[in-house]
Amino acid sequence: MLGKLDWSAIPFDQPIPLIAGAVVLVAILAVLIWVVVKGHLPYLWHEWITSVDHKRIGVMYILLASVMLLRGGSDAIMMRIQQAVAFQSQGYLPPEHYNQIFSAHGTIMIFFVAMPFVIGLMNLIVPLQLGVRDVAFPTLNSVGFWLTATGALLVNLSLVIGEFARTGWLAFPPLSELSYSPGVGVDYYAWSLQISGVGTLVAGINLVTTVLKLRTRGMNYLRMPMFCWTTLASNLLIVAAFPILTATLAMLLLDRYLGFHFFTNEAGGNVMMFMNLIWAWGHPEVYILVLPAFGIFSEVVSTFSGKALFGYRSMVLATMAICVISFMVWLHHFFTMGAGPDVNAIFGIASMIIAIPTGVKIYNWLFTMYGGRIRFATPMLWSVGFMVTFIIGGLTGVLVAVPPADFMLHNSMFLVAHFHNVIIGGVLFGAFAGFEYWFPKAFGFRLDERWGKLAFWFTFLGFYVTFIPLYIAGMLGMTRRMQHYDVAAWRPWMLVAAVGMAVLTIGVICQVVQIVVSIRNREALRDRTGDPWDGRSLEWATSSPPPVFNFAFNPDVRGEDAYWDMKAHAKQQQLEHDRPEYQDIEMPRNSPTGFVCAFFATIMGFALIWHIWWMVILGGIGAFATFVVFAWRDHDEYVIPAEEVARIDRINIEERRRLVSMAGAV
């Protein structure tokens, strides 16, 4: 009846996950009760859960990423403490628990923090920058978000019901095969990634279509803001690479569920095929994450330097070059697998070549800053911090791209330090820069600068204190994923890293405090003009937060930096040009499709993990029925009357006139 599920699935003998799970459960229940008692449930349901507005979905993506960042961060803290104390002792985490923690940390940080964070920012900003009303497929967008949330839910469920994978974040066979991992851990891993992978693919298709097909008048490809270009490149990579992940995990699941032999040691299977395929997805994946971050830095650096982006066309070229070359380097993740010098040399050289377009980008940002009037607001601090940090990470990357060096450093703490260096220094700093930069656009008030700067400095310093020791430990021969060790030379570095982790934690706390303080002071921090940073692209041309239709009129674009041009024009003429007649606007209707679909997907995923076959069928039928109901819908748009559009738009125009006349007076 319930497959493999029984009371032994709940880890009564392990206090840490049980207490953590109980605390989270109580917190969720408390929030739910508060929502219901206060009567917020209808608001949440109509305005957020069923929303197909790209801005709301973007905000929900970022919220999911932030919550998961706290979860993944707690895993990191536990690991650093374990390695600090587990010198010639077992530490406080038993091996099977420690293995689950590092697997969950990697899985969560990549799939449920970095991915939703960048997809959320792209969702929120790209339609605004393109000057359009929504993404190409609004309801599909909501489905994508909720499926991602399903994956995150399943991973977290494994904390209290059953166990998570103990195989590392990519679940290499033969360890992840049934004979070595008979528990449900790997199934939790694989099914949550399969479900959230569908969500990611849907988001990718949606954003590619949006950039290619929905641009406002005059928005040529070579007038698009840099963030739109990196979004295009990143989502092309999603569309091309995620099917590889899906296929690979499907093969692993066939091995585990139906006795296939794709990756087994016996019966003609080949484990190396798994490494090959998973990295053919895995390397493009890191560019999927970092390209949007590059776009964010481009926007931030040019805005806060008060200059157009230096070398715009070379930046476009570099972005697209990275997009293609990222598919030519995957073997560098397994140089030590046994391939000959020809193969290793070619992939080593390709990996070094990718440093060239990245270097072009760094120089472009530096030249953008050169001669500009730089304002060191929080987003700019994150950007400059990124440049310094990412160069170090990039250089160690070029080092491990040299096959002979890689044979020494493979699977060592040096590698761990390298990829944290580029992912934290690149993706996370980018996500934070984007968060600080576009927060006023999303919510209508700025974030507190003092706490933001504190958060930056603690995170920045904490990062170095944590990860430079890991580089050194790696050079001293320490391998990754060690539950305990006996080498005295590594001990001091592990202690320093633990101190660094504490500093990083303070940085995270500062960020939380920043949000709380800003919400309390929101009246003082209110952004009435919609353009708090003196921005250059079209998202600043509408109010903060933007109306549901984004723009009363689709803006006319006449060059790069569209909004900067408009402002220059308006200042010359002392007022904005006259508006033509307001017209009715049709917007997509909200739809519970995404939420209902994800609800059934959750049931199906859980049932698949525990082999509860009747529930699998139930979930599958439910999800399919949801799709059918949506496909046969009668009307999916509603009309905002012209008077309403006019009323909303006039408030925005008044504020803007005031801004322009003030600027004119100065």
Place this chain on the structure above:
Amino acid sequence: MSDQAHVRTEHDLAPGEEEQHSVGERVIGYVVGLALALLLTATSFFIAGTDLVWQPSIPVALIVLAIAQMGVHLVFFLHITTGPDNTNNVLALAFGLLVVFLVVGGTVWIMAHLNQNMPPMDQIMPMRR
């Protein structure tokens, strides 16, 4: 969305949005496509079982027929053309082909070189007692 209609330039249409041909024309297109697809499929089955052609050439012939089949599907069912309204679709196809070529070609090459650093099997066997 009313004023999004003229946001698109005339030559920039999504698949399924092409200018209105008459129903008859479209039906003929699909029928021709179906006939070609069936013909190619039938030929494949015929060639696989025949001894009318030189035996070792059969796999090559099947590959050629398969590629022709893809072409038929792209042209008649997915409406890929060389017209200016199809630039995005052609570029997307090219990108897809490039990625497939890189991943499949790379995989074949990598897997063929998997055991380069292994000693020859006849030297390993005596070591196992």
